[in-house]
Amino acid sequence: MGRVTSLDDLPLRSDLRGQKPYGAPQAPLPVALNVNENTHPVPGEVADDILDSISLALRDVNRYPDREFTELREGFAEYLGHGLTRDQIWAANGSNEVLQHVLQAFAGPGRTAFGFGPTYSMYPLLTRGTGAAWVAGTRAHDYTLTPAGAAQQVADAAPDVVFLCAPNNPTGTPLGLDVIAAVYDATDGIVVVDEAYFEFAPRDERSALTLLPGRERLVVSRTMSKAFAFAGARVGYLAADPALIDALRLVRLPYHLSALTQAAASAALRHAPVMLGMVDEIVAQRDRLAATLDALGYEPHESWTNFVLFGGVGDPAETWQQLYDRGILIRDVGIPHHLRVTAGTEDETTAFLEALASIDSAA
Template sequence: MSDQLRRLARLPLRDNLRGLEPYGAPQLDVPILLNVNENTHPLPDEVREAIARDVRACSASLNRYPDREFTELRERLASYLGHGLAPGNIWAGNGSNEVLQQILQAFGGPGRSLMSFPPTYSMYPLLASGTDTRYIAGSRAADFELTADSAARQVAERAPNIVFLCSPNNPTGTALGLDVVEAVYAAGEASQAIVVVDEAYAEFAKAGTRSALGLLPGRERLIVSRTMSKAFALAGARLGYLAADPSVTDALRLVRLPYHLSAVTQATANAALKHVDALLANVEDIKAQRDRIVAELRRLGLRPAPSDSNFVFFGGLSHPARIWQGLLDAGVLVRDVGIPGHLRVTAGTEAETTAFLRGLEDLLAAESDAAPR
């Protein structure tokens, strides 16, 4: 037992939190950080200047509480998403994790359940524990795919109160077909399940991939969550949001903390949304590096999953922990997601991607040379 767990064991924690460890990816001082799916491109100068200007302006009224309804931000987010959405369809929080937590606070809790389909975003069960919501782990096929029939059958059998569908999925990177969302929504009718499609990486999806935003009309129990952390390169600003029927945003008002979005956060996000084109200009370059990684990994004899995100999940490694350490020693940090034979790497800049690929190729060659003949 770690020292941290020993200290926690002395406290009167809730039973469902005992033995758990907090979420956390390694934060190491390494030249090339490709482990947490950040946008590694810096903010364009014009965006940084706009944010600085607007934050400076809002500082004159920091002695007052911010706009509790973050009106301008909801208007700008609705305009960005399109699909006929209005400000009443929009909700935002301090990162999409807070938005998901608020959904669980409103619709989960004791005696209720959340279902998702591992391997998927590792925060889902932790968010469930934090809200005392029972977590149900669904299953995927051996290749990590999730079909409409399989997902719907599992939802019908387990009757969860909430379902989280991650698309593109983290850590595998592959987008779900909308038939999966439609089937899960229909299967959840009996239990009146809230269905959340977590589209944190939607802007990186391949051409022709359809967003679940188009399914919102007429589906009161459907929620689509997004973030400004990834494509918008604003991970440090902590702004996540969702689109749903206005009744859902009304429900979230019941559980949000007073004035939960600071004036600085709102000013930062609003300034960024005035420069959408500049912020998203790097997305195509990131997608190109992602596709380059996929092609090179295949050339090296590995098995990358099809990716609609800004990262690549790949298998075929005999010693993933050894490869992870070797890359770290070479100054490149990637993610060991705990799945045997697999690692995950963020698509960075061209130079960062080159460093990863060269380091990996060298390590694989050294493994091959050391193998018995």
């Protein structure tokens, strides 16, 4: 065999040829509002407890960690409430790995996964990575879904796994429990409700967790990356029927959650009220973004997340570049005449809005 100089020279799986990896830009700019991180630092008192917990875990780091991450599962069950117990909880290194476990167990070669586009870009990447085929459904012009329309699309596609992003990324669109219930009844497959941004929804909004009783094929996933300001720690989790949790054990790697990760996440959960204290401020900045974008002549979409998708952008690529040149990093998600911006701190939000106003790129 000759010298390998590119992917084309490798015996890569045929279904991966021509695919592109996840590609959110990373750049050391003063204001980074492109990947929906919580830009607030972890509060000092919480950071101290996390450091103490990691220090204790280090004393036994020569041993494998608790394979069942028992304390962490108990912490997640207590945090989520709704009568959940630890045998209904699963966790992994970020919600992407959690979703990958679901696909490894229930999708794979010869099977399909389904989602309503535009939606989270990792769903098709994870699906193809497990050898399954991705099927994209459609949304209304305002990115909403109706129970009957969504159920019909799912019934027609007959997928093995359905992804419902609630609220949706990259659009921020809310998703009603009636849609979730209708989709569940329309399929014999696994239905995953991705609630990565649920903590930013209105306080009186009901979670899909309330639908779990009697629905053994329903999965509700969450992450610590957003509301908990824990993106760098990589911790995601889900709630489901205990039998479904057992299925995920068949595909996980041994000891997949390190002792340090378990210690850090458990400590953060002990301070959930403090960690979630940032949410109100982020929601306030999100709403400020939407109001100001509208005043500047853009078209912000309703958002129940920590970001705003806005249309009416004459040239998204040029606008993105001009903001970049001013030290502001946001996201071009590939929707014509749209850009997406994360709600940051008050100062970061001000910097973005002032830079955008100086460009005047509304269509």
